[in-house]
Amino acid sequence: MNFILGVIAAIGAACLGVVALLGELVIFAVAGISHIFRPPFYPRLVGRSLMEIGFFSLPVVALTALFTGMVLALQSYTGFSRFNAESAIASVVVLSVTRELGPVLAGLMVSGRAGAAMAAELGTMRVTDQIDALSTLSTSPMKYLVTPRLLAGVIALPLLVAVADILGVMGGFIVATWKLGFNPNVYLISTFANLRAGDVVSGLIKAAVFGFIIALMGCFNGYRSKGGAEGVGAATTAAVVSASILILALDYILTQILFVK
Amino acid sequence: MSTPKIRIRGLKKSFGEKIVLDGVDLDVMAGTGLVVIGGSGTGKSVLIRSILGLVTPDAGVIEIDGEDVLRAPARRARELRAQIGMLFQNGALFDSLPVWENVAFGLLAERRVARRDARAKAIEVLAQVGLAESVAGLSPSELSGGMQKRVALARAIASAPAIMFFDEPTTGLDPIMGAVIDGLIVDCVKRLGSTSIAITHDMASAQRIGDMAAMLYNGRVEWSGPAPSLLTETNPVVAQFTHGRAEGPIKMALRK
Numbered sequence: 424m425n426f427i428l429g430v431i432a433a434i435g436a437a438c439l440g441v442v443a444l445l446g447e448l449v450i451f452a453v454a455g456i457s458h459i460f461r462p463p464f465y466p467r468l469v470g471r472s473l474m475e476i477g478f479f480s481l482p483v484v485a486l487t488a489l490f491t492g493m494v495l496a497l498q499s500y501t502g503f504s505r506f507n508a509e510s511a512i513a514s515v516v517v518l519s520v521t522r523e524l525g526p527v528l529a530g531l532m533v534s535g536r537a538g539a540a541m542a543a544e545l546g547t548m549r550v551t552d553q554i555d556a557l558s559t560l561s562t563s564p565m566k567y568l569v570t571p572r573l574l575a576g577v578i579a580l581p582l583l584v585a586v587a588d589i590l591g592v593m594g595g596f597i598v599a600t601w602k603l604g605f606n607p608n609v610y611l612i613s614t615f616a617n618l619r620a621g622d623v624v625s626g627l628i629k630a631a632v633f634g635f636i637i638a639l640m641g642c643f644n645g646y647r648s649k650g651g652a653e654g655v656g657a658a659t660t661a662a663v664v665s666a667s668i669l670i671l672a673l674d675y676i677l678t679q680i681l682f683v684k
Numbered sequence: 685m686s687t688p689k690i691r692i693r694g695l696k697k698s699f700g701e702k703i704v705l706d707g708v709d710l711d712v713m714a715g716t717g718l719v720v721i722g723g724s725g726t727g728k729s730v731l732i733r734s735i736l737g738l739v740t741p742d743a744g745v746i747e748i749d750g751e752d753v754l755r756a757p758a759r760r761a762r763e764l765r766a767q768i769g770m771l772f773q774n775g776a777l778f779d780s781l782p783v784w785e786n787v788a789f790g791l792l793a794e795r796r797v798a799r800r801d802a803r804a805k806a807i808e809v810l811a812q813v814g815l816a817e818s819v820a821g822l823s824p825s826e827l828s829g830g831m832q833k834r835v836a837l838a839r840a841i842a843s844a845p846a847i848m849f850f851d852e853p854t855t856g857l858d859p860i861m862g863a864v865i866d867g868l869i870v871d872c873v874k875r876l877g878s879t880s881i882a883i884t885h886d887m888a889s890a891q892r893i894g895d896m897a898a899m900l901y902n903g904r905v906e907w908s909g910p911a912p913s914l915l916t917e918t919n920p921v922v923a924q925f926t927h928g929r930a931e932g933p934i935k936m937a938l939r940k
């Protein structure tokens with residue numbers, strides 16, 4: 424009996440912990456967003472974060488997209504040739520990449536790279552009192568550290584995904600024409616024949632949301648970290664894991680919302 | 685009697701079960717330097733962090749210029765606290781910025797200096813702590829511990845604050861560098877006529893930078909008085925601390 428009560432108490436405590444954490448996260452996000460509209464603004468810091476999140480993630484995202492497009496063409500050929508439906512390969516590649524794989528894979532890669540780096544940087548600033556030092560120097564740490572990163576995340580991810588879309592299609596094109604013997608013109612025409620603006624736009628909207636999530640989880644975990652180097656390490660891990668899970672969960676929800684037949 | 689620059693009454697703060705401050709009373713008169721002594725973990729940093737608003741106390745009153753910062757509107761509390769310059773225990777320099785931007789940070793944030801003049805102004809302040817122009821462009825990580833402390837001091841005094849806090853300014857430095865930093869602190873405080881609170885474990889340092897002294901023990905101010913009388917004080921807690929004796933009323937908890 425005591426054992427069962429103990430288990431129930433533990434489950435209850437865990438639930439309360441999750442709810443409290445969610446509340447803190449929401450308050451943190453709202454504070455970060457609210458500073459977007461209140462001066463002073465830090466355009467230089469937004470620029471710096473854009474470089475870190477966007478520009479320096481470009482090689483990783485580009486390679487991921489390229490190979491994904493290539494594999495996609497190859498795999499769908501295996502399946503579709505059994506139904507003599509090879510002509511659908513171009514559509515499958517472009518739709519999967521723009522609607523789904525571009526944003527999700529770019530999101531996961533950027534969260535591993537930039538989200539982790541953000542958590543480590545803010546975590547180090549926290550445990551070495553740099554965040555406290557900011558507020559003693561008439562500067563709001565939320566405004567100075569968090570808001571520029573949130574903005575940069577929302578701007579950078581759609582740009583990265585646009586690049587990923589192009590490279591993913593290119594990967595499919597390379598495999599289809601060189602390895603599977605497709606006519607380049609025919610492949611390109613059937614790529615664009617079935618593509619609608621909505622497909623690309625829905626992918627870019629997803630990307631903006633994922634960019635926000637990556638920056639938010641990176642900042643939130645870094646900002647709250649405590650307990651020296653170990654705490655910073657834990658914050659970094661938590662940032663990547665939570666951002667990745669949220670990206671996959673939100674991907675389903677957004678797909679449902681943005682669903683087009 | 686005039687209002688103290690800083691007046692603290694019944695300040696309490698616990699972290700979870702752990703009571704750190706248990707009713708601290710303290711007055712710091714304008715233009716005087718107070719040294720706070722006490723064993724590691726007695727809440728000296730928590731005390732000054734509470735005044736700065738970095739820690740929210742559970743109860744008590746903190747007045748700056750006679751106004752209660754804990755109950756003032758957020759904006760007013762920020763204004764009152766903006767007159768405090770803080771030297772953090774480990775410097776807390778921004779390692780993503782060069783030395784000069786660290787020093788000019790507060791001035792730029794308060795728009796008291798234009799960006800194009802900031803570097804020259806920073807070099808001026810660096811000179812006051814004995815640093816040459818050549819360090820201005822370096823990153824904090826390229827400096828020795830003593831130089832980092834000087835840069836952190838320059839950052840704290842750049843906006844000529846009316847109140848200055850120094851959290852263990854000489855801990856981790858060799859005795860000579862410690863004396864140099866103490867000298868710089870005394871210079872800055874005297875030149876600006878500021879009110880200061882310095883935390884220290886170092887009795888020599890306490891004598892150099894303090895007019896008054898207070899000892900924190902068991903979450904309260906155990907003793908306070910003129911800094912010179914620290915060394916002759918007969919209160920057993922103070923005497924044990926100032927003479928560094930293992931035997932006495934202060935029992936060091938066995939740490940895990």
Ligand SMILES: Nc1ncnc2c1ncn2[C@@H]1O[C@H](COP(=O)(O)OP(=O)(O)O)[C@@H](O)[C@H]1O
Nearest residue numbers: 699702704722723724725726727728729730731
């Ligand atoms: N943010 C915090 N969360 C939990 N405990 C804290 C926090 N800050 C300080 N403490 C605890 O309060 C006690 C006093 O800390 P501090 O004021 O830093 O001591 P010191 O007198 O050495 O400066 C320590 O036991 C420390 O563990």
Ligand SMILES: [Mg+2]
Nearest residue numbers: 728729773851
């Ligand atoms: Mg301390």
